[in-house]
Amino acid sequence: MEEKRPGLLYRITERLVIAFSKKYRLEGADNLPEGPCFIVANHCQMYGPLASEFYIPGDHYTWCASEMMDIKEVPAYAYKDFWSMKPVYIRWFYRILSYVIAPLSVFIFSNAHTVPVYRDHRLITTVKKTADLLLKGCRITVFPEYAKKHNDIINDFQDRFIDTARSYTRKSGRTISFVPAYISPALGLIVFGAPTEYDADSDLKKERERIAAYLMESITRMAVSLPRHRVVPYLNLPKKDRPYNR
Numbered sequence: 001m002e003e004k005r006p007g008l009l010y011r012i013t014e015r016l017v018i019a020f021s022k023k024y025r026l027e028g029a030d031n032l033p034e035g036p037c038f039i040v041a042n043h044c045q046m047y048g049p050l051a052s053e054f055y056i057p058g059d060h061y062t063w064c065a066s067e068m069m070d071i072k073e074v075p076a077y078a079y080k081d082f083w084s085m086k087p088v089y090i091r092w093f094y095r096i097l098s099y100v101i102a103p104l105s106v107f108i109f110s111n112a113h114t115v116p117v118y119r120d121h122r123l124i125t126t127v128k129k130t131a132d133l134l135l136k137g138c139r140i141t142v143f144p145e146y147a148k149k150h151n152d153i154i155n156d157f158q159d160r161f162i163d164t165a166r167s168y169t170r171k172s173g174r175t176i177s178f179v180p181a182y183i184s185p186a187l188g189l190i191v192f193g194a195p196t197e198y199d200a201d202s203d204l205k206k207e208r209e210r211i212a213a214y215l216m217e218s219i220t221r222m223a224v225s226l227p228r229h230r231v232v233p234y235l236n237l238p239k240k241d242r243p244y245n246r
Contacts (some may be wrong), residue, residue: 008220010111017054022047022185023056028192032057033177036134037195038165040215041181042154043143044232045082048064051140051183053112060139063130063161064114066122074102082236087196115140131167134176146232150216152243153182153223155234159212165198175200178211180218184245186229193218 032039039056041048054064067077075098083094115133117126130140145155165176177195184191196214199207223231223245230242 031192037177039141040093043145047185061113062141066118074105075099090167120164155222159208162208169200180215182222191222
């Protein structure tokens with residue numbers, strides 16, 4: 001599978017984003033397998049995808065909501081996901097902003113190292129591209145949180161992304177690991193935890209539940225073990241309302 005090379009304009013944009021965005025150092029990178037794996041992290045709004053794009057070592061791709069690559073769908077998705085909890089008196093501004101950023105969003109996410117994640121019949125495209133990238137030895141970062149709160153560190157995980165491992169094992173005959181990662185913009189830190197391996201012989205539903213529970217517990221434990229800091233939660237809360245890790 002041949003990947004297109006980003007054009008000059010995107011490469012310039014990428015350098016500008018790197019220059020002005022949060023810088024991170026890595027801890028626990030020895031937990032990353034040499035070959036392909038899934039890296040599963042807290043979303044922390046836009047910090048997570050940016051950290052994945054610029055700081056995950058080796059060949060890697062990030063699962064990205066397909067809506068952020070469709071100019072017609074960006075405004076509704078971005079407003080709901082990023083700004084719907086803003087104070088009522090200022091929401092009009094963010095509704096306008098959601099339309100303004102649409103062309104930029106499509107440009108960036110269509111050129112970055114991303115795998116579009118579809119929620120309809122096109123989901124098979126997501127699974128196929130992911131499996132093909134894993135077969136090439138790439139790492140795949142996933143941010144599976146959704147609106148249901150799990151604790152002060154993370155929200156509950158959607159667990160169907162774990163099924164993608166089955167497609168990979170069928171094609172390769174090899175197992176694959178899921179590596180938990182905690183991203184802290186406040187500390188400028190990405191911490192990788194001990195991986196857990198997918199068991200293709202296990203019941204699919206039980207394996208989803210086991211891996212999702214392990215990843216949420218590991219990410220929470222890593223966050224709590226760090227120096228006291230404010231967590232960037234899944235929901236876009238004002239900074240003063242963001243919880244501390246402990």
